[in-house]
Amino acid sequence: MTKSIVSIRNLHKSYGKVPVLNDFSLDVYPNEVVVVIGPSGTGKSTLLRCINYLTPFDSGEIHLDGQKIDPRKTNLNHVRQQIGMVFQDFNLFNHMSAFHNVAVGLVKVKRVNRGEARSRALDELERVGMLQYKDQYPAELSGGQKQRVAIARALAMNPKIMLFDEPTSALDPELIEEVLAVMKSLAAAGMTMVVVSHEMSFAREAADRIVFMDQGAIAEMGSPSELFANPHKERTRQFLSKLGYRENERKDESDG
Amino acid sequence: MSIFDDRAAEVLQSLPYLLQGLGVTISVTLLALLLGGLIGLMGALARVYGAAPLRAAAAAYSRTIRSLPLLVILFFLYFLGSDIYEMSVFTSMVLALGIHTSAYQEGIFRAGIQSIERGQSEAAAAIGMTPFQNFFTIVLPQALRRCIPYWGNEAAIVLKDSSLAYVLGLTELMRRGQYVISRTHQAFLTYLIIGLIYLILTLVLTRGLSYMEKRVKIPG
Amino acid sequence: MDDQWAFFLRILPELWEGLKMSMYLSVGALSLGLVIGLPLALVKTYGHGVLRFVVTAYIEVVRGTPMVVQLFMVYFGLPELGIVIDRVPAAIIALAVNSSAYQAEYFRGAILSVSEGQYAAGRAIGMSQGQAVLHIILPQALRIVIPPWSNEMVYMVKYTSIAFLIAVPELMAQGQVIITRTFRPMETLFWVGLLYVIVLAILSQIVDWIETRVRIPGYQSDRRG
Numbered sequence: 006m007t008k009s010i011v012s013i014r015n016l017h018k019s020y021g022k023v024p025v026l027n028d029f030s031l032d033v034y035p036n037e038v039v040v041v042i043g044p045s046g047t048g049k050s051t052l053l054r055c056i057n058y059l060t061p062f063d064s065g066e067i068h069l070d071g072q073k074i075d076p077r078k079t080n081l082n083h084v085r086q087q088i089g090m091v092f093q094d095f096n097l098f099n100h101m102s103a104f105h106n107v108a109v110g111l112v113k114v115k116r117v118n119r120g121e122a123r124s125r126a127l128d129e130l131e132r133v134g135m136l137q138y139k140d141q142y143p144a145e146l147s148g149g150q151k152q153r154v155a156i157a158r159a160l161a162m163n164p165k166i167m168l169f170d171e172p173t174s175a176l177d178p179e180l181i182e183e184v185l186a187v188m189k190s191l192a193a194a195g196m197t198m199v200v201v202s203h204e205m206s207f208a209r210e211a212a213d214r215i216v217f218m219d220q221g222a223i224a225e226m227g228s229p230s231e232l233f234a235n236p237h238k239e240r241t242r243q244f245l246s247k248l249g250y251r252e253n254e255r256k257d258e259s260d261g
Numbered sequence: 262m263s264i265f266d267d268r269a270a271e272v273l274q275s276l277p278y279l280l281q282g283l284g285v286t287i288s289v290t291l292l293a294l295l296l297g298g299l300i301g302l303m304g305a306l307a308r309v310y311g312a313a314p315l316r317a318a319a320a321a322y323s324r325t326i327r328s329l330p331l332l333v334i335l336f337f338l339y340f341l342g343s344d345i346y347e348m349s350v351f352t353s354m355v356l357a358l359g360i361h362t363s364a365y366q367e368g369i370f371r372a373g374i375q376s377i378e379r380g381q382s383e384a385a386a387a388i389g390m391t392p393f394q395n396f397f398t399i400v401l402p403q404a405l406r407r408c409i410p411y412w413g414n415e416a417a418i419v420l421k422d423s424s425l426a427y428v429l430g431l432t433e434l435m436r437r438g439q440y441v442i443s444r445t446h447q448a449f450l451t452y453l454i455i456g457l458i459y460l461i462l463t464l465v466l467t468r469g470l471s472y473m474e475k476r477v478k479i480p481g
Numbered sequence: 482m483d484d485q486w487a488f489f490l491r492i493l494p495e496l497w498e499g500l501k502m503s504m505y506l507s508v509g510a511l512s513l514g515l516v517i518g519l520p521l522a523l524v525k526t527y528g529h530g531v532l533r534f535v536v537t538a539y540i541e542v543v544r545g546t547p548m549v550v551q552l553f554m555v556y557f558g559l560p561e562l563g564i565v566i567d568r569v570p571a572a573i574i575a576l577a578v579n580s581s582a583y584q585a586e587y588f589r590g591a592i593l594s595v596s597e598g599q600y601a602a603g604r605a606i607g608m609s610q611g612q613a614v615l616h617i618i619l620p621q622a623l624r625i626v627i628p629p630w631s632n633e634m635v636y637m638v639k640y641t642s643i644a645f646l647i648a649v650p651e652l653m654a655q656g657q658v659i660i661t662r663t664f665r666p667m668e669t670l671f672w673v674g675l676l677y678v679i680v681l682a683i684l685s686q687i688v689d690w691i692e693t694r695v696r697i698p699g700y701q702s703d704r705r706g
Contacts, residue, residue, distance in 0.1 A: 059601055084607075086606065094598055096596075098603070100697050109616065110606035110607065110608075113608065142699055158602075159606065162607065
C-alpha cells in the first residue's frame with residue numbers, strides 16, 4: 006500500500022458548542038486529486054485550515070509524509086511551507102506586485118538568494134500564464150488573474166500538497182475557466198491536491214476521488230463516476246441534484 | 262523628600278477647594294462644545310449643500326482654524342475683547358475654545374452627513390419630502406448617530422483644552438491647582454490629583470457617550 | 482498698510498527664531514512619539530496579559546489628561562522626585578508622551594484595518610508571526626496610517642505653543658515678548674497665526690506628497706474625507 010502524503014485522523018473541532026468537524030479522517034495519496042463537496046457550513050473550509058494549522062483543532066492527528074505533526078515540537082512554519090494553500094478571496098499581498106507576491110516566500114521564508122528566487126518566481130508566473138502581468142499590483146488585476154498569481158505564490162514554495170479553498174467561488178462566471186484550466190494542468194502534472202469546490206466540470210475531469218462532507222464528517226466517498234452516477238445516500242442525491250441543475254444549464258450553453 | 266509628608270496632607274485637604282473649579286471647567290467645556298457644534302453644523306451644511314462660493318468659504322474657515330493653536334486664538338480674542346468690548350475672560354475662553362472646536366466638529370458632521378447613502382434622501386424625495394424635511398427627518402438623525410464616537414473624542418479634547426483657560430486667570434481646576442502648589446510646594450502630587458480628576462471626567466464623558474450611542478443605535 | 486508690513490519685517494527675525502524652536506520641538510516630539518507609539522500599538526494589538534494591560538492603561542491615562550498637566554508634571558513635578566529636566570527637553574518629552582498615546586491608537590487602527598486574510602496568507606506560506614507582521618501587515622498599515630498621522634502632526638505642531646508656558650522661546654513665546662515690548666498684540670498675533678498657517682500648509686502638502694508617492698497602484702484610491 007502506498008504511503009499517504011497527508012493523513013488526517015479523528016479530527017474534532019468545534020466553535021464554542023457548535024461542532025464543525027466530527028471525527029473526520031481522510032488519507033490523501035501521492036498524485037491524487039481529492040475534491041471535497043457538501044452543503045455550506047459542513048466544515049469544508051475549516052478542514053483545509055486545520056490541515057496546515059491555520060486554525061487550531063480540539064483533538065485528532067495530522068501526519069505529513071508519514072510524520073506526525075505535533076504543534077509543540079514541530080516547527081509549524083516549516084510544515085506550512087510544504088503545504089500550499091489557495092484562498093477563496095485570494096489574499097494576495099496588497100502592497101506587492103504579482104512578482105513580489107510569488108517571490109516573497111522564497112526570499113523571506115526559504116532564504117533563497119535573490120537571483121534564484123527571481124528566476125523561480127518568473128517560472129511559476131509563466132506556469133499560470135501570468136508572466137506578462139508580473140509588475141501589476143493586485144488591485145490592478147481581475148479576480149481570475151489574482152487567483153492565478155495566488156496559485157503561483159503557493160507553488161513557488163515547492164509544496165508536497167496543494168489545498169484549494171473554494172478557489173473560484175469569489176469569481177465572476179466568465180473568469181472561472183482560466184483558474185480551473187490552471188488547476189487541471191496542475192492535476193495532470195501529478196500535483197497532489199485537496200480541492201473544496203462545487204465546480205462539477207473540474208471534479209469530473211480531474212478528480213480521483215470525491216468526498217461528500219455533511220455535518221463535519223464524510224458522508225460518502227468514491228470516484229467521480231461512482232458517486233455522480235450512483236450515490237448511495239439520500240443526502241448526497243439531494244445535494245447532487247441541486248448542483249446538477251446548474252451543471253445542466255452549463256451544458257445547454259455549450260451545446261448551443 | 263517623600264511626597265507623603267505633612268504638606269502632602271495639606272494638598273489632600275485642598276481637594277474640596279480644587280473641586281470647586283469643576284464648575285468653571287465644565288461650563289466652559291459645555292458652552293464651547295455647544296458653540297462649536299452650532300458653527301460646525303452650519304459649516305458642514307455649507308460644505309455639503311452650499312453653492313460653490315459658500316463651500317469654498319466654509320472650507321477656508323475650517324482649514325485656517327485647524328492650523329491655529331488654541332492659544333493664538335485665545336490671546337487674539339482676549340486682546341480684541343479687552344480692547345473693544347470689555348469682554349470677560351470667561352467669554353473669551355468660551356469663544357476661543359468654541360471657534361477652535363468648530364473646525365473639527367465641522368469635519369465630523371460633514372463626514373457623518375456624507376456617509377448616509379444617497380438612496381436615503383432619494384427615497385425621501387420620492388415620497389414628496391421637501392429638502393428641509395428630508396435633511397432634518399431622514400439624513401441628520403442617521404448622520405448624528407454615526408458621529409457620536411468621533412464627537413466624543415472631540416468633546417474629550419475640548420474638556421482637556423479648557424485647562425488652558427488658566428493662563429487668562431480664570432479660576433478653573435488648573436488655576437486652583439497652581440494656588441495649591443504655591444501654598445504647599447507640592448507640584449507633583451497636585452498635578453497628579455488634577456490629572457486624575459481630568460481622567461475621571463474624560464472617562465465619564467466618553468463612557469457616557471458610548472452608552473448613549475448604544476441607546477440610540479438603530480436595531481439590527 | 483505699509484506700516485503693518487514694516488512692523489512685520491521688524492519682528493520677523495524674532496518670530497523666525499521662535500519658529501525654528503517650534504519646529505525643533507515638533508520634530509523631536511513626533512519622532513520620539515513614533516518610536517514609543519509604534520511598539521505600544523504592536524503590544525496592544527498582538528500582546529496579552531500584564532504587558533497589554535499596562536500599555537492600554539498608559540494610553541488611556543495619557544489620552545485622558547490635558548497636555549498642559551502633562552507638561553507641568555514633567556517640568557515642575559518630576560524635580561520633586563529628583564528628576565530635573567531642562568525646559569526644552571522637558572517640553573519635548575511631555576509632547577512626545579502625549580503624542581505616543583495618540584500615535585499608538587492610530588497605528589493600532591491601521592493594523593486592524595489590514596484584513597485578516599493578509600496575515601493568514603503570510604502564515605500559509607510559512608512565515609512566522611513576526612515575519613507576517615513585519616513583511617505583510619506593517620508595510621500596509623504604515624501606508625494606511627498616513628492621513629490620521631498627518632492630523633496628529635498638525636496637532637503636535639500646534640501644541641508646541643504651550644511650551645511657552647514654561648518659557649521655551651518658541652513662536653508663541655516670541656510673540657508674547659514682542660507684545661509686551663511693542664503693545665501691538667493684534668498685529669503680532671496675526672503674524673504669529675499666519676506663520677502657523679503657512680508652516681502647517683507646507684507640512685501637510687509634504688505628507689500628502691509622501692502619501693501619493695507610496696500609494697499602492699490601484700489600491701486605496703482616496704481615503705481622505
